[in-house]
Amino acid sequence: MTRTPVPAGRWRSVRSRGAVAAATVVLAAIVPGADVALGDQRTSAELAYTCAFPAGPHPVKVQVAARFPARAATGAAIRPAEVTTSVTLPEAAVAELTGLRAATTGATTRLTTEVAQNGAAAQALWLGTAPSVPLTSPGGAVFRATGDVPTVTANSPGDLTVTAAGLTLEFRPVTTEGGATDPATLSVPCTPAPGAKGLLATVPIGTASSSPAPTPSTSATAPAAGGASRSTPESAPRIAPPKAAASPAATAPKCQGDTTDPLALAAYTTGYSNVTKMGNASLIPVFCSKVVQGPNQLKRIEVRPGVFELHLLQNSMGRLDYQGRAQTPPGPATFLTFGFMPTTATMTLEATGPLSIESDLNNTAGHGETYIRAPLVLHISDVKVNGTPLDVGPNCRTTGPVYSTDPDPARNTKDHLVLLGELKKGADTVWRGYSLSRGGPLDGSVTIPPFTGCGVGEDLSPLFTASVSGPANTVKQNQGAPCASGIEDDPAQLCTADKQPTTIPTPLR
Numbered sequence: 001m002t003r004t005p006v007p008a009g010r011w012r013s014v015r016s017r018g019a020v021a022a023a024t025v026v027l028a029a030i031v032p033g034a035d036v037a038l039g040d041q042r043t044s045a046e047l048a049y050t051c052a053f054p055a056g057p058h059p060v061k062v063q064v065a066a067r068f069p070a071r072a073a074t075g076a077a078i079r080p081a082e083v084t085t086s087v088t089l090p091e092a093a094v095a096e097l098t099g100l101r102a103a104t105t106g107a108t109t110r111l112t113t114e115v116a117q118n119g120a121a122a123q124a125l126w127l128g129t130a131p132s133v134p135l136t137s138p139g140g141a142v143f144r145a146t147g148d149v150p151t152v153t154a155n156s157p158g159d160l161t162v163t164a165a166g167l168t169l170e171f172r173p174v175t176t177e178g179g180a181t182d183p184a185t186l187s188v189p190c191t192p193a194p195g196a197k198g199l200l201a202t203v204p205i206g207t208a209s210s211s212p213a214p215t216p217s218t219s220a221t222a223p224a225a226g227g228a229s230r231s232t233p234e235s236a237p238r239i240a241p242p243k244a245a246a247s248p249a250a251t252a253p254k255c256q257g258d259t260t261d262p263l264a265l266a267a268y269t270t271g272y273s274n275v276t277k278m279g280n281a282s283l284i285p286v287f288c289s290k291v292v293q294g295p296n297q298l299k300r301i302e303v304r305p306g307v308f309e310l311h312l313l314q315n316s317m318g319r320l321d322y323q324g325r326a327q328t329p330p331g332p333a334t335f336l337t338f339g340f341m342p343t344t345a346t347m348t349l350e351a352t353g354p355l356s357i358e359s360d361l362n363n364t365a366g367h368g369e370t371y372i373r374a375p376l377v378l379h380i381s382d383v384k385v386n387g388t389p390l391d392v393g394p395n396c397r398t399t400g401p402v403y404s405t406d407p408d409p410a411r412n413t414k415d416h417l418v419l420l421g422e423l424k425k426g427a428d429t430v431w432r433g434y435s436l437s438r439g440g441p442l443d444g445s446v447t448i449p450p451f452t453g454c455g456v457g458e459d460l461s462p463l464f465t466a467s468v469s470g471p472a473n474t475v476k477q478n479q480g481a482p483c484a485s486g487i488e489d490d491p492a493q494l495c496t497a498d499k500q501p502t503t504i505p506t507p508l509r
Contacts, residue, residue, distance in 0.1 A: 041070045042082075043201045047164055048193035053096050053186075060190060061088040064111070064164055064200055071204040072154065077240070078203060079151040080162070085109045085128045087143045087169060094141050100181040102173030103298045104312065106132040108489070109145040110168040113200065115152050117160040120236035124150045129492055131437065132174065134298060134310055134363055144429075147492050153238040154205040160237060164198035166191060178295020178314075253322055253329055255288035257485020257499045263293040264486040266500065267439065270507045271477030275448070277335065277470055282347065284477065286504060287328040291318035291357065291436065291482070309364035316436060318355035326351040330381070335467050343390075343467070346382040351375060352401060357436055366425035370434060370442075375401040375416045378448060380464060392460055395453035398469070402446040419444040419477060439479040441508055447471040480505040 044065040051060045063086040072078050087109065097105055111126040128145030135141055154160050167190040173181040192198055257266030267289050272281040294315040300308045320326045327350040334344050352375045361368035379397040383390040404418035419442040421434025434440030451464040480503035483495035494502055 040067050042067050045200050047198055048196050049167055049190040050193055051169060051188050051190035053093055053188055055096055058090055058093040068201045068203055071206060073206055074154055074156060077151040077153050080149050083126060083149050085111055085145045089141045091140050094135050097173050098135050100173060101175045102135055102181050103176040104132040104134050104296060105171045105173040106130055107143040107145060108170040112165040114163045114165050115237045117154055117237055118156060118158045122236045122239050124239045136310060151240045157205050157207060160203045160205050162200045164200055174296055176298050178297055252286045252504045253288055255500050257290060257483050259485055259499055261292060262486040265291040265293060265482040266485050267479055267482035268501050268504050269477050269479040270505055272507050272509050274474045275468060276473050277468055281509060282333040283331055283507060285329045285331040288321045289318050290321050291316050309362055312361040312363060314359045316357040318357055320351050341385050343385045345380050348379045349376040350379050352377055359436060368423035370421040370436060372419040373416045377401050391456045392454045393456045396451060397453060398449040399452045400449050402448050404444055404446050417444055417446045439481045442477040442479060444475045446473050446475055448473055476508050478505040478508045
């Protein structure tokens with residue numbers, strides 16, 4: 001049989017560097033459907049593909065790993081979970097990207113899978129997104145793409161098989177200066193190598209009572225030995241796309257991202273502030289941050305004579321947004337005045353300037369740090385002492401921003417807080433922790449300045465200074481995965497239809 005030639009890869013121009021934002025998004029693990037129980041099986045398949053790059057075909061290694069139910073009942077939705085598609089490009093393929101002055105690139109994978117049972121089949125498209133990786137390592141480049149995938153429902157008993165078929169890789173290269181290459185994207189079609197078997201999993205399907213799956217000799221729907229299948233189109237497995245992204249919960253404020261800037265992100269964050277004098281933790285309500293990512297820069301740093309580390313640097317800017325104002329939503333707080341009187345109040349953090357976000361990913365050592373600097377003044381309102389309202393007026397706030405000791409001595413100006421997020425690569429090569437593009441925990445410690453402007457007809461500022469102000473107040477925040485609002489494609493469904501984040505984090509203590 002003559003194999004149809006693989007079409008050459010094609011470059012597709014884009015208006016700007018829009019794909020850079022989506023390229024850095026690292027996706028959260030998939031939660032399996034509640035109706036799949038019945039035990040799990042973890043599968044991993046090593047596959048060989050031939051991919052048609054512009055200069056010619058290259059062999060590409062692909063590993064697809066996922067978690068399937070060990071078995072399922074007819075009519076139950078099966079959702080493959082923890083799906084990872086790892087793609088290893090040979091040096092020759094990487095050279096085609098570096099030939100365009102690309103220093104890093106992210107990737108999107110589009111894997112067609114064939115789902116079959118009792119001679120009937122259907123196709124499901126598995127989408128995944130891989131974060132940017134440097135293109136300087138010898139031996140090629142490895143991309144690990146993750147993403148939500150469609151569910152499958154079997155209509156009858158019998159083994160259900162999932163097999164990998166065609167694959168398309170889409171790359172978004174970025175230059176050393178942080179700009180897009182010209183052209184900006186590369187779409188590469190791939191076909192399974194001759195003789196390759198792409199079986200990913202076999203799931204036995206039983207009746208709703210979870211009885212064992214029938215054997216071919218006893219199944220009412222299986223074909224007789226040597227005969228044709230008696231299945232009908234109606235008996236083919238049903239494929240359902242991943243659940244549509246829902247609107248944010250009512251507890252989250254509106255956070256619609258900028259759709260005109262391809263480097264724009266919008267994310268929700270929440271957490272707790274442990275105020276030492278208050279003796280407890282005050283909740284920081286879910287708030288909205290809007291960020292414009294800066295360019296990525298690769299830098300080789302000599303740590304000792306002849307030994308270099310490769311760092312990926314990025315400086316971004318952001319702002320808080322609550323109903324058009326640069327602040328967090330008002331949140332409740334409880335503390336003691338006069339050392340013993342229970343007092344409740346509403347606290348709001350108001351930004352006096354933009355957020356600064358500086359990331360340093362040490363790819364050689366396998367760890368990264370992100371420092372977020374924010375000038376935030378603490379405002380107090382709606383005060384009640386032992387249940388009795390206390391009029392503090394509209395301008396009760398700290399004399400300046402809450403502040404941290406900045407690790408950079410040149411920036412230790414006591415006019416901003418500093419939060420640190422750390423990212424580490426484990427022995428299994430999986431990165432865990434915080435990055436701007438994936439979210440995660442952030443930690444810091446702040447000093448609360450004295451208060452001013454509190455009271456109507458009587459200066460109550462000393463009262464709040466004595467009750468709240470002081471050093472060593474810890475802050476722990478949790479950022480959700482951001483919506484890349486300036487990017488049309490959203491395979492991980494991190495955005496709603498109107499470009500708000502779908503991930504609403506829970507506070508961490």
